[in-house]
Amino acid sequence: MKCAIITIGDEILIGQVVDTNAVWISQQLNNLGIRVEEMVTISDHPVQISNTLDRYLGLYQLLIMTGGLGPTRDDLTKQTLSDYFETRLVTHPEVLENITRFFKERGRTMIDSNIRQADVPESCRVLMNNHGTAPGMWFERKGTILISLPGVPYEMEGLMKDHVLPEMQRRVTVPHIVHKTIMTQGVPESYLAAMLRDWEASLPECVKLAYLPRPGIVRLRLTVVDKCAADAEQLLEVIIGKLLVIIPKHIFGFDDIRLEESLGNLLREKGMTLSTAESCTGGNIAHLITSVPGSSFYYTGSVIAYENRIKTEVLNVDQSIIDSRGVVSREVVEQMAKGVKELFGTDASISTSGIAGPDGGTKEKPVGTTWICVAYGQRNYSGKYQFGGSRERIIEQATYTAMQLMRRLILDLL
């Protein structure tokens, strides 16, 4: 089954919103073996919507369209679909009931525009929205299934999970493409490619490798195409086994696991607790660690010591050390890690101090200079890193490097 995703929204074309919906949808479909051949974004305008339907109906077996179903006046998709399929909008009692319940549960008053969301094209199959007020719509024409969903990500995701994905799973046969992603941290793309040259050259013809870099992290995606799909899982196991021998320090997991999840799993396994003392990363380590459900089992908390005074007064860093070595130094991060570990009574701790920029750099310590310390029991490791790019990129790289160092210290892989 081949698919295209149509995203409707001027806000995307003028660059006000990033289209995360198309990515999420393609991910889900891919897991079912449904290949997304094209993603297209168009304006929230009846003519453009109709033209796009003209172009794609009959061409793909599945069209998923998101956006344009909100309660406000600027959303025109529902009326356009109704006109295009030569039907009319009628009030759907079950949808109206659902909307009414939705508002009652939240103790809010229902207004006209909310009620109008219960109007749907008469000829479509309605998909009940358990996460919001706009229903999904399912049409079948010219051998194409067209599904229209609201653009609000969690509503779209809810409708996909509740209705679209289960039904698609029933309709498609076993997937013919197998993917496996290996998550690495600490080596830039071109270096990694050089380290892996022989391994890459030894890959069988039916296995495709892609390098997917992002700040601080490179993902290696292995794809097995049809030819050898029967034993694909086993083939990948052997290939990955070889990789684990070449770069054991740099792999933190598989299949898009997040580094903070991988670190969390390790802490949980070992029954350890962790605290952090962040300066340049400004809470980003804490934020990522606590974004993982259940992180309160192993994560105690953090002192974000943004001002130097907090480093000395709360974390017990010596003022004399700051004066002599500078606040971005080995001694300071070591004292920060020790200070927070003692203050919070944890088994392990992470600390950072650096120059995130754009200002504050010197010749000796340019923007991007970052000291990181990780401590566990009586052992600690501290290191100086030179990160590049914007403030945001420097913070991200420092965050991932620090979490990976913590993992490596615990696993004795430094």
Added chain:
Amino acid sequence: MKCAIITIGDEILIGQVVDTNAVWISQQLNNLGIRVEEMVTISDHPVQISNTLDRYLGLYQLLIMTGGLGPTRDDLTKQTLSDYFETRLVTHPEVLENITRFFKERGRTMIDSNIRQADVPESCRVLMNNHGTAPGMWFERKGTILISLPGVPYEMEGLMKDHVLPEMQRRVTVPHIVHKTIMTQGVPESYLAAMLRDWEASLPECVKLAYLPRPGIVRLRLTVVDKCAADAEQLLEVIIGKLLVIIPKHIFGFDDIRLEESLGNLLREKGMTLSTAESCTGGNIAHLITSVPGSSFYYTGSVIAYENRIKTEVLNVDQSIIDSRGVVSREVVEQMAKGVKELFGTDASISTSGIAGPDGGTKEKPVGTTWICVAYGQRNYSGKYQFGGSRERIIEQATYTAMQLMRRLILDLL
């Protein structure tokens, strides 16, 4: 000038990467009055790249293509463009020099794949990359400018800023479309629409309004189209003046300013300092505040008190209050805000305590229940909020609500 953006990358079609490049590009072009009519994502495959060029060359005046120019074996775009335009790859001495310098500055060794990045199609105009190793390429065929850029966001952005945008600005005339975005926090989309119904109905025909919601924030985008473009700026000023009277509490700025920036600007203006004590938001408030350059002028730091023990031991919250009221309560957030304000010696403070989920909810305090306190001098405000959705969404909404409440307390707009 009409434009389409072509993104190349299997990683996007299978849902491993979000295409932020297309959004950034369209934003920049829109500022120049160049309208992006279509965005399309295709596979990193020679046939699909050629087919897409066949379809778009001559149709749009400008085509911007990103992706497929990395140093690793899986990137095929450069060779495909060379073949498509019936030319050949030749080593470009200036690019080679640039790559050599790039590696020298970072103290890294250049490897074969890096050197090959200096090969470019003979017939193209080369755009020097000052932020990485892959050069950009500029072709003109059939009345279309085709620009190929690397997919790594900061390299693509660098090439756009250094070469593409300045040249496009010279080529286009004055923009015919004027946008203004009003940033609001604290009112869901449908309620906001109801509050603004009369104002919306009074908008002249040539002004288009769009509601752009995201967790905790709704953006109102006003667009003035050609007809009355001459006095567009003045017209928007009058329209926004009326809006400011209707929802003064909820507007925190214009034109995509971030709430954390708006709060930072206010603190800086007032010469105030801020600290935070976060439980359920887990460092996200600190992270956003410190993502703003220069935030060290007003932001002192944070205690992420994830475990209850940290609330009592570090922030001086009474254990008896936690026992009697529960950790998610008015009394606890008030003591947390007071505790961090005193510990860090700041003028103002923010605290949060809630149930981010997915576990930990009860009948009285379901997942999403969040107490927030903001304190400034002798005044404080605390309130209970019920947020919905995933853990991520609850954290986001709590974060934005807290920052907006801090602004409102300082501005006496509660």
